[in-house]
Amino acid sequence: MKKLIAALIPMAFALSACVTDTTGTAATGTTTGLGNGLAMTAIKIGVQAKCASEINNNTYWKTGSKLLTETQATELQTEVCSCVADKATSSVSAADLVVAAMDKSSQATLATRVVSSTLNACVVETLKN
Template sequence: MKKLAAVLAPLTLVLSACAATGTTGTGTSAATTTNSLAMMAVKVGVQAKCVTELNNNTYWKTASKVLTETQKSELQTEVCSCVGEKATTSVTATDLVVAAMDKTSQANLAAKIVTNTLNACVVETLKN
């Protein structure tokens, strides 16, 4: 939880700096850049949350019993990368703005994304 807050805290600064300075003539460009930075921050936060949730996942617990530590580590990286990628398709601009303003919303957004995508990513990764 603290890692997520530490990762997303700069997002708040970026968004508030853009709002404070104004964006005369470059509103679309600034909004796109801010949105990209916000999405990257969410993606990193989601990947960090993923590791914790993965270790509690029923599918993962069952499948990982027959894996070596190296295999577990590699698959964990692959699964959490999948979750991070899916985060970009499941987050709206509104979600990003709300998360930037409130730490509780940041944690809730990351938890929501991980919950919605973790099982699909575990199954997808283990099939490959």
């Protein structure tokens, strides 16, 4: 999964370079917005993967999920990790995206930071609903 993430982030930036202005002038906010959107999508994918890994390695999850059916556990995990990925958009800056695109260890660090800062809040939020 880390290889997928490592491939997606640079690919997102490369794809954003493919968007050109047909008038021949320099691209403006549209290209930047597209590049940031693709990069954020790549970050969300990485965050979801890291979230699933963190949950599956958590002792409390291992114990508590035994009380759930496999379908219930999967649905709960998906809901929590989707919440974490959604919160990634508010906690990742453009500078973080650029650094993560250039450095594989920064990608992992960024995903870990986002997951650790939002996982507990998302678990509580999901269980309240």
